Amino acid sequence: MYFNRTLISDEQLLDFYHAILYPRLVEEKMLLLLRQGKISKWFSGIGQEAIAVGATLALAPDEWILPLHRNLGVFTTRNMPLHKLFLQWQGSRQGYSQGRERSFHFGSREHHICGMISHLGPQLSVADGIALAHTLAGQQKVTLVFTGEGGTSEGEFHEALNVAAVWGLPVIFLIENNGYGLSTPVAEQYRCQQLTDKAIGYGMHSLRIDGNNLLEVYNTVAEAKAYALREQKPVLIEALTFRMRGHEEASGTKYVPPALLEEWAQKDPIHHYEAFLRFIGLLDDEKISAIHQQQKQYIDATVHDALTETVLVADTAQELADIYAPAPAIHHKAADTTRELRFIDAIAAGLKTAMEQFPNLVLMGQDIAEYGGAFKITDGLLAQFGKARVRNTPLCESAIIGAGLGLSIMGYKSMIEMQFADFVSCGFNQIVNNLAKIHYRWGQHADVVIRLPAGGGVGAGPFHSQSNEAWFTHTPGLKVVYPSSPADAYGLLLAALTDPNPVLYFEHKALYRSISGPVPEGWFPIEIGKASLVQEGTDISIITYGSGVHWALDYARQHPELSLHILDLRTLLPLDYDAISQAVTQTGKVLILHEDTLTGGLGGEISAWIAEHCFQQLDAPIMRCASLDTPVPFAAELEKNFLAKSRLDQCIQQLAAY
Incomplete structure (x- = not known):
C-alpha cells in the first residue's frame, strides 16, 4: 500500500496514527463490554477507520459532518469526550441524547456533527441545506455527508445529489462501499461498474479511492474540499473498504465467504499505516507499545468512571416538555388598522x-x-x-x-x-x-x-x-x-x-x-395551540376547522331555530383541550365536523378525549360528520356526495332530536 505524505509533516503523521488507533481500541473495549452486558448494541466500524478519521482530519473543526452508525472515528477525531460518549452508548441521561437515542443516532452542535436517523438517505439532503446556508452567508466551508453503498439505492440519494448539483452546493458525498448492506452484496444493490458512475448523470465530479489508505482518504477529501469551494460544486467520493464484523454484532458474518474476510484482513488500515510509519522511521515496537498502552489506560479509566454514573430515572414531565423547542411568546394587541x-x-x-x-x-x-x-x-x-x-x-x-x-x-x-x-x-x-x-x-x-x-x-x-x-x-x-x-x-x-x-x-x-x-396591518401573529370561538350557542356544539367552519356557519344562517355553538380548532396539534371542554360544557351535545374521511380522522381522537374527560357533561352521544371513506372523486356530483357537508343536516337533526 503506497502512502503519499506530500506536505504532511512527521508530527502530523504521528498525530494521524494516534487518531486512527484510538477508535479501534475504543471499539475493542466496547465489544468486550457488549459481551459483558454493559452496553446493549454495537455497530462496528473495525476495518473502516481510515475513512472516518481521514475525512475528518481533512476538514476544519467548524465544517459540518453527517456520519453514519459505524463512523466512530468522526466522533473521536472531533475530540468528543469519551466519558460522555460512553454514557450515550449506555443510554444515560448524561449522554448526548439524554437516553433517548442509541449508539450514533445523535448530533452535537459544539462539534459540528449532525446525527443520523436509521433511514440512512435523509441525511444527504440535510447536508445540502447546511451547504446552502454557507453559500447564502458567503462562507467558504464544505459539508461532508456519509452514506453506504446500500444507501445509494434510496431515492433520497438521487434527490440530494440532484439538488446539490443544480444549486451548486459545496457538499462532499462520501460513499463507504464495504461490499454488503447488512447481508446483501453489491451485486444485488446496483448494476453500474462503480458507484462513481452515478455522479455522471448529475454533472458531478467524482473520485474512487482505497478507503483503507488513511493518507489517500485524507488527501482526496482535502482535494475535494478545495475543488468544491473553488468551483462551488459538489463532489462524490467512493471509498472502497470492508466491514470486518457484522452489520451489528448480533448479525454475525456467516454470509461472508471466509476467503473474502481473510483477503480484507490483510488490508487492515491500521496495520498498513503502522507499517508505513515503521518504514520511514517514525515508529518502532517500543513506541507502538507505549502508544497502545497509553490509549488503553485512558479508555479503561474513563469507562470505569462512567460505569459508576447514576441509573436513569424516567421523568414524564421532562419527556413531554422536550418534544418541542420553546417558542417565543405571542403578545396580543388590538390592530390599529x-x-x-x-x-x-x-x-x-x-x-x-x-x-x-x-x-x-x-x-x-x-x-x-x-x-x-x-x-x-x-x-x-x-x-x-x-x-x-x-x-x-x-x-x-x-x-x-x-x-x-x-x-x-x-x-x-x-x-x-x-x-x-x-x-x-x-x-x-x-x-x-x-x-x-x-x-x-x-x-x-x-x-x-x-x-x-x-x-x-x-x-x-x-x-x-x-x-x-x-x-x-x-x-x-x-x-x-x-x-x-x-x-x-x-x-x-x-x-x-x-x-x-x-x-x-x-x-x-x-x-x-x-x-x-x-x-x-403589520405584525399580528396568532398563538399556535389556541382555538377560536366563532359563534356562541346553547343547543349543539360543533367542533370543526378549515372548510367545516364555513359549512357550520352557513348551516346556522339557514337554521335560525337552532342555536349552534361553533368552535374553530385552528390548531390540530397541539389541540386546545380547554376550549374543547368548554364547548362540550356549553351545550352537552357535540358534533365533530371535518372534511377528512371518517376512519382515522382527527374527529375520532377528539371524540375519544371528550368521552374520557367530559362524559358527565354530555347529554347525547358524540357524533362525527366526516367525508366518505373513499378517495376524493372527480365528477361534481360524486365529489358533492363524498364531502361531509352533504351529511351535515342529517347529523345535526339526529343530534338535536336526541
Missing part, C-alpha cells in the same frame, strides 16, 4: 411580512419564483427579495424538506411550498422521522414551515383534493395548523414562521378566492 383581503391574499401578505421580519427566511418550492407558485401566492416575492431567498426547486419534495432542516441547523428559517398537500407523501419520511424527532433526540430545533394547499370541492380528483392532516397529527414533535379565515391565515402563518419547531400549515384551496375578511 385592518385591510379587507381574500384568504389567498392574506397568505401572500403573511409571507411578505415574514420575509421582511426575518432576513434569514428562505422560501423553497416548485415554480414559486418567476412563475409565482401554482396558485400565484408567491407572485412578486422574487422581485422584492431575490433568487437566493425565493428558490425554485427540482421536483424532489423529500430532499427539499431535508434541505430545510439543514438550513435550520445553520440558524436559517425556511418555508417549503407543496404544490398540493397530496404531494407531501413524497416527503413523508423527512417530516415524521427527521423534522419531528430531532429536538427530542438531541435538542436541535427544526425551524421549517411546510405549506400544504389541501381539500376538495374544486373538482380536482383523487390526487389534488385530499384532506391529509390526520397523517401528521399522530406524530409528536410536529405542529399542525389549519386556518379558516383570512385573519387566521395571516396570523397563524406569522406564528408558524416564528416558531422554531416544524409546522405544517394547511390552507384550503376552495377558500382561496371564495372568502374575504379583515386582516390586521
Whole structure:
C-alpha cells in the first residue's frame, strides 16, 4: 500500500496514527463490554477507520459532518469526550441524547456533527441545506455527508445529489462501499461498474479511492474540499473498504465467504499505516507499545468512571416538555388598522411580512419564483427579495424538506411550498422521522414551515383534493395548523414562521378566492395551540376547522331555530383541550365536523378525549360528520356526495332530536 505524505509533516503523521488507533481500541473495549452486558448494541466500524478519521482530519473543526452508525472515528477525531460518549452508548441521561437515542443516532452542535436517523438517505439532503446556508452567508466551508453503498439505492440519494448539483452546493458525498448492506452484496444493490458512475448523470465530479489508505482518504477529501469551494460544486467520493464484523454484532458474518474476510484482513488500515510509519522511521515496537498502552489506560479509566454514573430515572414531565423547542411568546394587541383581503391574499401578505421580519427566511418550492407558485401566492416575492431567498426547486419534495432542516441547523428559517398537500407523501419520511424527532433526540430545533394547499370541492380528483392532516397529527414533535379565515391565515402563518419547531400549515384551496375578511396591518401573529370561538350557542356544539367552519356557519344562517355553538380548532396539534371542554360544557351535545374521511380522522381522537374527560357533561352521544371513506372523486356530483357537508343536516337533526 503506497502512502503519499506530500506536505504532511512527521508530527502530523504521528498525530494521524494516534487518531486512527484510538477508535479501534475504543471499539475493542466496547465489544468486550457488549459481551459483558454493559452496553446493549454495537455497530462496528473495525476495518473502516481510515475513512472516518481521514475525512475528518481533512476538514476544519467548524465544517459540518453527517456520519453514519459505524463512523466512530468522526466522533473521536472531533475530540468528543469519551466519558460522555460512553454514557450515550449506555443510554444515560448524561449522554448526548439524554437516553433517548442509541449508539450514533445523535448530533452535537459544539462539534459540528449532525446525527443520523436509521433511514440512512435523509441525511444527504440535510447536508445540502447546511451547504446552502454557507453559500447564502458567503462562507467558504464544505459539508461532508456519509452514506453506504446500500444507501445509494434510496431515492433520497438521487434527490440530494440532484439538488446539490443544480444549486451548486459545496457538499462532499462520501460513499463507504464495504461490499454488503447488512447481508446483501453489491451485486444485488446496483448494476453500474462503480458507484462513481452515478455522479455522471448529475454533472458531478467524482473520485474512487482505497478507503483503507488513511493518507489517500485524507488527501482526496482535502482535494475535494478545495475543488468544491473553488468551483462551488459538489463532489462524490467512493471509498472502497470492508466491514470486518457484522452489520451489528448480533448479525454475525456467516454470509461472508471466509476467503473474502481473510483477503480484507490483510488490508487492515491500521496495520498498513503502522507499517508505513515503521518504514520511514517514525515508529518502532517500543513506541507502538507505549502508544497502545497509553490509549488503553485512558479508555479503561474513563469507562470505569462512567460505569459508576447514576441509573436513569424516567421523568414524564421532562419527556413531554422536550418534544418541542420553546417558542417565543405571542403578545396580543388590538390592530390599529385592518385591510379587507381574500384568504389567498392574506397568505401572500403573511409571507411578505415574514420575509421582511426575518432576513434569514428562505422560501423553497416548485415554480414559486418567476412563475409565482401554482396558485400565484408567491407572485412578486422574487422581485422584492431575490433568487437566493425565493428558490425554485427540482421536483424532489423529500430532499427539499431535508434541505430545510439543514438550513435550520445553520440558524436559517425556511418555508417549503407543496404544490398540493397530496404531494407531501413524497416527503413523508423527512417530516415524521427527521423534522419531528430531532429536538427530542438531541435538542436541535427544526425551524421549517411546510405549506400544504389541501381539500376538495374544486373538482380536482383523487390526487389534488385530499384532506391529509390526520397523517401528521399522530406524530409528536410536529405542529399542525389549519386556518379558516383570512385573519387566521395571516396570523397563524406569522406564528408558524416564528416558531422554531416544524409546522405544517394547511390552507384550503376552495377558500382561496371564495372568502374575504379583515386582516390586521403589520405584525399580528396568532398563538399556535389556541382555538377560536366563532359563534356562541346553547343547543349543539360543533367542533370543526378549515372548510367545516364555513359549512357550520352557513348551516346556522339557514337554521335560525337552532342555536349552534361553533368552535374553530385552528390548531390540530397541539389541540386546545380547554376550549374543547368548554364547548362540550356549553351545550352537552357535540358534533365533530371535518372534511377528512371518517376512519382515522382527527374527529375520532377528539371524540375519544371528550368521552374520557367530559362524559358527565354530555347529554347525547358524540357524533362525527366526516367525508366518505373513499378517495376524493372527480365528477361534481360524486365529489358533492363524498364531502361531509352533504351529511351535515342529517347529523345535526339526529343530534338535536336526541
